[in-house]
Amino acid sequence: MSWTTLWLLRAALLLAMLSLWSWLAADDDLAFFVGHPHAVLQQLWRWLSTGNGSLELYWRDHLLTTLNFPGTLYPHLLITLTETILAFLLGLASGLAVGLWLGLTPTLARVLSPFIKAANAVPRVVLAPLLVMWLGLGIASKVALGITLVFFAVFFNVYQGVREVSPALLANVRLLGANRWQLVRIVYLPAALGWVFSSLNTVIGLAFVGVVVGEYLGSTRGIGYLILQAEATFDVNTVLAGIIVLTCCALLFDVLLAGLERRLSAWRQQSDDEPGRR
């Protein structure tokens, strides 16, 4: 199949789905549940171009500055993205550090393993009320929830990566004169990073899920908050608009990270990575 045909087919499929949606939405009773594409677009446009879009930045109780945007959406979007990126980076760093540490100290890993399994078995979403009580309705509780999801994904990958380094590789580098620290830097860390880089996509997805769910469960700002407000008034079009905004962000992250992944794991055997990488 040529490139043009492929994209034509994809465009046709999109058009077909939108037509089906419009056709369903023509019925007023049904439109209450499925919304209307036109109304969703209008809502998106309202978000982007009208309303109060100011965001006050505080440090402790001290007002730093106030950002002004041309629409309601921007401050909420900015908050959600900030939370996601923070959860992603902090979860990544902590997962990497703890994974390396436990991977290199098998005794400790054996002592801790039931606790780690238990912690990972806890459905993370149920932690949200706790986190809100501890950290308040601000971004900290959302970031924390995102971290609990990201941390374990990264941790298990890194731990596995460290444990599965080939013994011949280790023996070779040791015989070539590496001390323990060099062994970590030259063998363990790159092996662990290899696993991490190949799962960046999944990991940012988890950060997103944690953050938005956190917003649903108690917040004053963020896309999750907007969706929650709309849901309370049975405004299906606004809910759908919120979902579309989130989807676009997720896709954007996906594209950015896929590029990063390719660059960082050039040493890996490249497989055909067109569809369904997740």
Next chain:
Amino acid sequence: MTSTLALEMLDVEARHDRLLALARVDLTVREGEFVCVLGPTGCGKSTLLDLAAGLKPAHGGQIRCHGKPLLGLNRHASYMFQHDALLPWRTALDNVSLPLQLRGLDKRHANQQAAQWLRRVGLTDVPDHYPHQLSGGMRKRVALAQALIHNASLLLMDEPFAALDAQTRQAMQQLLLELWGERRKSVLFVTHDLDEAITLADRVLVFNAGPASRCIEDIRIPLPRPRDTLSLRKDPESAALYQRLWHALGHLPPTPTNDRG
């Protein structure tokens, strides 16, 4: 007298769990000598190299390297493994320069020397390739360059060319002979290929099938050096040696201690 011995094993035993892999092995490698260990697959030949490298402790007997008892990792040894031990996330050049970088040489100088070694093993076009982009034979060349640049006085090789096709294997043997001839380091080379042993070695130690394998014959290979892998094929003397090794391998006495623990 011990000073002329690069490696000496006296009455060495090794076990895997409770299974006796090596029983009462006596073995010496003189300075600058190329010794092949020949034996059927699974006779504990790899274990022998692990012992010599200090990767595993012996369960009995004594191992000396340059006259000193071997304690822990053997710092005089360089090991070429049967399977790839190149770092997959480093390019060919970075893999070869690794031993120099570990020694604290700055990256520029290390890479200069590494590039020279890559040329010497016949790889000029691929310094920036990662191992997965290289063929099996090319990876072996990189591994050989890495082992040689380390400049250890004892080179341990565990069937390094076994996985290659026949032509590539012969080319690699020729390359090894040429590079070894320049510096004459001591080599302990494990193989199950009779031709390979005759082509390369000064001395061939024949081991019997495991468990509890040991050296059952010590055969000198008096073929003149430098050797040419191609002409050795038709050489009557090497044919006679082949027969001798064949008999040594084929008419094995029954293993005396066949206890499986």
